[in-house]
Amino acid sequence: MASTTSNRRPASRGSQRHAVRIRLAEASDLAFLAGNHRAMAWETEHRRLDPAVVRRGTRAVLHDPARGFYLVADLDGRPAGQLLVTHEWSDWRDGDFWWIQSVFVRPAFRRAGVYRMLHAAVSVLAAHAPSVRGLRLYAASTNRAAQRTYEKLGMTRTGYVVYEQLVRGVGRRRGRGARG
Numbered sequence: 001m002a003s004t005t006s007n008r009r010p011a012s013r014g015s016q017r018h019a020v021r022i023r024l025a026e027a028s029d030l031a032f033l034a035g036n037h038r039a040m041a042w043e044t045e046h047r048r049l050d051p052a053v054v055r056r057g058t059r060a061v062l063h064d065p066a067r068g069f070y071l072v073a074d075l076d077g078r079p080a081g082q083l084l085v086t087h088e089w090s091d092w093r094d095g096d097f098w099w100i101q102s103v104f105v106r107p108a109f110r111r112a113g114v115y116r117m118l119h120a121a122v123s124v125l126a127a128h129a130p131s132v133r134g135l136r137l138y139a140a141s142t143n144r145a146a147q148r149t150y151e152k153l154g155m156t157r158t159g160y161v162v163y164e165q166l167v168r169g170v171g172r173r174r175g176r177g178a179r180g
C-alpha cells in the first residue's frame with residue numbers, strides 16, 4: 001500500500017471552488033480526529049463518548065499502522081474531514097476487506113465534495129493493494145444522509161445484518177446510564 005496519498009482537485013460548493021487535499025493522518029491530528037469521533041457519535045447516534053477513551057483509541061491507530069490508518073481531508077489548507085480504514089481477513093476470498101469507519105466531515109465543509117474525495121482516495125489505495133478484495137462499511141439505519149452519500153458514490157447495500165454482543169460499555173447514551 002502506498003504510504004501516503006495526495007489528491008488535489010477543485011471541489012465546488014455553490015459557486016465557490018475549493019482545493020481538497022487527502023493525506024495520511026499524523027500524530028498531530030489526534031485532537032482533530034478524536035474531537036470528530038465524539039461529534040459524530042453525538043450527531044448520528046446521540047451518544048456521548050468518553051474523551052479519554054476516544055483519545056486512547058485514536059492514538060492506538062496513529063501509533064500502530066497494523067490497526068489501520070486514517071485519511072484526513074484538508075479543504076483550502078484546513079482539516080475538514082476524515083475516515084478510518086481497518087481490515088478484515090476474508091477466507092472466502094483469500095484477501096482483505098477494508099472497512100471504512102469514523103467517517104466525518106465538519107458541518108461547515110459539507111456538500112463541497114470532501115467525502116467524495118476521501119472515498120476516491122481509499123478506492124485508489126485499495127485498487128493498488130493486491131490483497132484487497134473490496135470496501136465495506138456500516139451505517140446507522142436512521143442515517144439516511146450517509147446512506148445516500150455512499151450509494152451516490154457507487155456502493156451497494158449488502159444482504160448482511162450487523163449483530164453485536166458487548167463485553168464492556170464504552171460510552172453513555174443521552175438520558176441513560178450505559179451505552180446501548
Ligand SMILES: CC(C)(COP(=O)(O)OP(=O)(O)OC[C@H]1O[C@@H](n2cnc3c(N)ncnc32)[C@H](O)[C@@H]1OP(=O)(O)O)[C@@H](O)C(=O)NCCC(=O)NCCS
Binds near residue numbers: 105111117
Ligand atoms: C455523510 C457525510 C460524510 C457526507 O460528507 P460530504 O463531504 O458533505 O459529502 P460530499 O459533499 O462529498 O457529497 C457527495 C454526494 O453524496 C450525497 N450527499 C452528501 N450529503 C448528503 C445529504 N445530507 N443528503 C443527501 N445526499 C447527500 C450527494 O449526492 C453528494 O453529491 P452532490 O453534493 O453533488 O449532490 C457528512 O454529511 C457527515 O460527516 N455527516 C455526519 C457524520 C456521518 O453521518 N458519518 C457517516 C457515518 S456512517
